[in-house]
Amino acid sequence: MAVNGWSRAVSSGILCGALAFSSCVGCKKKPEPASSNDESVAAADEIKNEDAPLPDKPLTAGDEVFDFQALAHTGQRIVLSEFLTKPSLFYFCPQDDTPQCTQLALTIRDRWLELNANLDMVFAVTPAPTVVHREFASEHELPHLLLADTDTKVHQIFGLKPGMLVAYLVGADREVLRVFPITDAATLVSNAEAALQELQLLGKPYPL
Numbered sequence: 001m002a003v004n005g006w007s008r009a010v011s012s013g014i015l016c017g018a019l020a021f022s023s024c025v026g027c028k029k030k031p032e033p034a035s036s037n038d039e040s041v042a043a044a045d046e047i048k049n050e051d052a053p054l055p056d057k058p059l060t061a062g063d064e065v066f067d068f069q070a071l072a073h074t075g076q077r078i079v080l081s082e083f084l085t086k087p088s089l090f091y092f093c094p095q096d097d098t099p100q101c102t103q104l105a106l107t108i109r110d111r112w113l114e115l116n117a118n119l120d121m122v123f124a125v126t127p128a129p130t131v132v133h134r135e136f137a138s139e140h141e142l143p144h145l146l147l148a149d150t151d152t153k154v155h156q157i158f159g160l161k162p163g164m165l166v167a168y169l170v171g172a173d174r175e176v177l178r179v180f181p182i183t184d185a186a187t188l189v190s191n192a193e194a195a196l197q198e199l200q201l202l203g204k205p206y207p208l
Contacts, residue, residue, distance in 0.1 A: 055159035058166070058179070065174045066157045070125075073133035073146040078123075084172045087201055088120045089192050091167040091182065092160055096128055096136040096146070100165060100182070105142055107185035112143045115189065118196050120172070125149050127162050169195055177201075 052066045059065065067081045093101035101124070108115060108122050115122060122144035126133075133146035149155055152162050160166065167188055169178040178195040182188050196202050 049153045049157065052153060052157050054156045058159040059168070059176050061176050061178055063176045065168075065170055065176060067174065068154055068157050070147040070149065070154055071130055073130050073137050073148070075130070076145070078145070078147065080174060084120055084170070084174065086120045087118075087169055087171050087177060087196065089115075089122045089167060089169055090125060090158075091122070091188065092125045092155065092158070092164055094163045094165065095126055096124075096132060100185075101126070102140070104182070104185045104188065105136070105140060105144075107189060108144055109140065109142050111189050114193070116143070118193065118202050121145055123147050125154050127152055127155075167192070171201075 049066070049068045052068060055063075065080065067079070069080070070078050072078055091104060093104065095101060096105075105124060124133075124144065124146045126146070127149050128136075128146075129150055130148045133148055136142070137146055147154060149162075155162055155164075158168065165182045167180040167182055168176055169180070169192055171177050177199060178192075180188055180191050193202075
């Protein structure tokens with residue numbers, strides 16, 4: 001009788017344990033959505049580049065860009081060395097919806113066919129989080145990638161301070177090929193194409 005009682009107790013304990021485990025698994029909490037406040041969004045966008053050397057002045061032609069990571073407005077995690085297969089254009093802007101930055105984005109959109117034939121990608125870099133970039137890109141139907149630099153580390157890797165308006169033509173080996181002060185959008189695109197031609201890096205247009 002004592003043995004049967006012990007057996008029932010063990011069986012009961014195993015059953016209760018199984019039910020408790022099952023209940024625990026079934027009741028596992030779903031991840032809560034990120035808060036909509038700016039600090040939470042910025043923290044979610046931040047990708048650490050802790051080992052990045054930070055130059056004390058802006059990079060110039062011939063310098064090598066550190067192999068950084070950044071989050072694009074599409075949600076894509078960009079690792080520079082894994083992304084680049086030919087030259088890319090990086091332009092730094094204070095804020096997406098400022099007149100100069102908007103005009104830059106629209107000009108790049110309108111000249112995308114020729115730019116895309118010659119460049120791997122055009123990247124816009126601002127301290128804004130992805131949610132802001134995503135809305136801006138959607139509103140204007142932008143084909144290029146907007147990088148969220150909420151901790152300004154990408155700016156620092158290029159030796160820049162937030163708010164600067166400048167563009168870099170970077171080769172597939174991460175070497176800075178040219179640096180362009182931005183006066184207006186059309187001039188930037190023309191200067192980039194002229195530099196590619198001078199460097200004999202013009203690609204072949206896609207067949208229509």
